[in-house]
Amino acid sequence: MNYDKVGSLILSLRKEKRMTQKNLAEKMNISDKTISKWERGMGCPDVSLLHELSSVLGINIEKLLMGDLQPNDADSGNIKRTKFYFCPICGNVLTTTGMSDISCCGRKLNALISKEFDASHELQIETVEEDYFITFKHEMNKEHYISFIAYVDCSRILLVKLYPEQSGEVRFPKMYGGKIYCLCNQHGLFAIKA
Numbered sequence: 001m002n003y004d005k006v007g008s009l010i011l012s013l014r015k016e017k018r019m020t021q022k023n024l025a026e027k028m029n030i031s032d033k034t035i036s037k038w039e040r041g042m043g044c045p046d047v048s049l050l051h052e053l054s055s056v057l058g059i060n061i062e063k064l065l066m067g068d069l070q071p072n073d074a075d076s077g078n079i080k081r082t083k084f085y086f087c088p089i090c091g092n093v094l095t096t097t098g099m100s101d102i103s104c105c106g107r108k109l110n111a112l113i114s115k116e117f118d119a120s121h122e123l124q125i126e127t128v129e130e131d132y133f134i135t136f137k138h139e140m141n142k143e144h145y146i147s148f149i150a151y152v153d154c155s156r157i158l159l160v161k162l163y164p165e166q167s168g169e170v171r172f173p174k175m176y177g178g179k180i181y182c183l184c185n186q187h188g189l190f191a192i193k194a
Contacts, residue, residue, distance in 0.1 A: 004041035005067025011039040013057040013069075027056050060101070082152050083111035086183055093148050093161060093183070114181060114191035121190050123149075123182060127174065132194065136168040138184065147185050151194065153178030 014024050014035075021039070025032040028049060037043050044065075045053050054061045063069050085094040087104035094102055094109070102109045117123065124135045138146050142164045150159040151172040160170045172180075175194070182190045 001044060001065060002067050003038075003044055006044050006065065007039045007041040007067075009059075009064065009067045009069060010035070010045075010053075010057070013059060014039075017057065024056065028052055060103075079152060079157060080154050080178075082157055084150070084181065084183065084189055085109040085111060086147060086185075086189075088185070091147060091185075093159065095157060095159070112183065112189040114189040117182070117190045117192055121182060121184055121187065123180065123192065125180065125192075125194075128171075130174050132172045132174055132180070134170045134172070134180070136182070138168060140164055140166055140168060144184070144186050147183040148181075149183075150181040151175065151178060152181065153194075 014021070019027075021032040021035040025035050030049070038045060050061050050064065054064050057064070059069065079097060081097050083096050083100075085096070085102045085104075086092070087094075087107070087109060089105040089107065092104050094104065096102065096111075102111075121138060122136070126133045126135075132151070134149060136146060140146065140162070145164045145166075146162050146168070148159055148161050149170045150157060152158075153175040154177070156175070158172050158175075160172075162170075178194045179191050180194050184190070
């Protein structure tokens, strides 16, 4: 661990948050001399302080310890490049349109890779009054269920989060084009052109 890099990062993040060393120290119940020591590269935060420091400064602990906060390359944010992430622990659904490090419940998540629908995950899509009315026969119990159905075109994402014991139907306004995604909590992400 490079103390100078970590210290420089703490200094820049503190200033970004418009805090003095004393403000940061008060939030963490430590002395401002300790903050000064870190920022000058004379030491690093104790492991017991990392969670609170990362929370106050709004940074991932791993990035804090590396002393490096490189921004992602500029991304045009094309919604068609949406990536879905699913936390198997709590059921959170997260999306990105570019490169990201996503984690939930303390675990790093990988982007889901979609596959073609199979017979047990098939959706019935009908057009009803300028909407897509989507139904499915997949079981919806606590162990095996559809977590979400999303409709993605070039300008927006419409996502409906589903829960066990819920009925198997969703309705989206027709956007002409794009893809419809469906996530089974046990078998992964499926996609079909709308």
